[in-house]
Amino acid sequence: MAFGSRTLWEGLDLDINAGEFLAVLGPNGTGKTTLLKVLLGLQPLSAGTVRINGRKVERGSKDIGYIPQQKSFAAGTPLRGRDLVGMGVDGDKWGVRLRRAPVRRRVDELLAQVGAAGYADQPVGMLSGGELQRLRAAQALATDPDLLLCDEPLLSLDLHHQQAISALIDARCHVHDSAVVFVTHEINPIIDYVDRVLYLAGGSFRTGTPDEVLRSDVLSDMYGSHVEVLRSHGRIVVLGVPDATTHHHGDPEGDHGPF
Numbered sequence: 169m170a171f172g173s174r175t176l177w178e179g180l181d182l183d184i185n186a187g188e189f190l191a192v193l194g195p196n197g198t199g200k201t202t203l204l205k206v207l208l209g210l211q212p213l214s215a216g217t218v219r220i221n222g223r224k225v226e227r228g229s230k231d232i233g234y235i236p237q238q239k240s241f242a243a244g245t246p247l248r249g250r251d252l253v254g255m256g257v258d259g260d261k262w263g264v265r266l267r268r269a270p271v272r273r274r275v276d277e278l279l280a281q282v283g284a285a286g287y288a289d290q291p292v293g294m295l296s297g298g299e300l301q302r303l304r305a306a307q308a309l310a311t312d313p314d315l316l317l318c319d320e321p322l323l324s325l326d327l328h329h330q331q332a333i334s335a336l337i338d339a340r341c342h343v344h345d346s347a348v349v350f351v352t353h354e355i356n357p358i359i360d361y362v363d364r365v366l367y368l369a370g371g372s373f374r375t376g377t378p379d380e381v382l383r384s385d386v387l388s389d390m391y392g393s394h395v396e397v398l399r400s401h402g403r404i405v406v407l408g409v410p411d412a413t414t415h416h417h418g419d420p421e422g423d424h425g426p427f
């Protein structure tokens with residue numbers, strides 16, 4: 169994948185299986201969101217092919233659920249929280265069919281799962297970033313997708329809701345057999361769920377289990393300078409990532425690792 173003379177990645181040959189949870193890590197600007205856009209059919213590859221369920225990717229596929237990077241709605245948007253989730257259950261026919269009992273039940277179930285029942289009737293333009301994010305997760309899960317794409321879905325969620333949404337995504341993957349591609353700067357909240365990591369940095373990439381990729385020698389090799397990966401109480405902290413001015417600097421006691 170390249171934009172002009174800038175190559176984001178090259179020679180990436182990746183099969184993602186049903187029931188597999190892939191975390192995509194790497195510093196800003198390395199192509200994580202671009203990879204999701206490729207899978208969504210929004211960004212053509214500069215070379216190579218991508219297939220989902222053996223078919224060419226197409227925009228708006230019902231096979232794919234998508235939790236986008238956080239976006240807000242204008243204050244006057246005439247949409248309630250439950251309408252947003254209803255769109256996931258019933259596509260774009262929400263205005264008419266949300267009145268049907270089975271759809272309403274499914275929407276209520278999803279709203280309860282993400283802890284959004286209490287604000288589901290408020291206009292979306294009035295909700296906080298975290299409240300909206302939980303509705304977006306419910307909307308994406310509503311479609312029972314074969315492939316669930318998540319672009320930093322835990323951003324601006326408090327710890328309790330991070331755990332709740334991560335567990336729902338894990339269940340979608342490991343109970344309902346969806347493939348999950350989860351872009352994040354923070355692997356710790358999902359470390360127990362991740363089967364494989366794709367780490368993009370410095371124009372190259374590595375794939376493997378978290379233990380295979382998140383190692384001092386592997387990351388030092390990718391960044392071309394010494395990087396230290398520490399494990400503390402089941403958490404992973406990466407220290408010494410170069411040019412990490414836009415990332416959290418590692419603190420073994422803290423919540424963040426500069427991925």
Ligand SMILES: Nc1ncnc2c1ncn2[C@@H]1O[C@H](COP(=O)(O)OP(=O)(O)OP(=O)(O)O)[C@@H](O)[C@H]1O
Pocket residue numbers: 171176194195196197198199200201202203
């Ligand atoms: N349509 C485009 N045309 C040209 N350059 C683009 C285009 N889309 C993305 N880029 C560039 O490609 C690079 C990768 O962008 P992308 O959004 O995929 O990064 P990312 O890894 O998701 O970063 P972040 O962690 O900051 O979200 C960036 O430098 C971006 O400016």
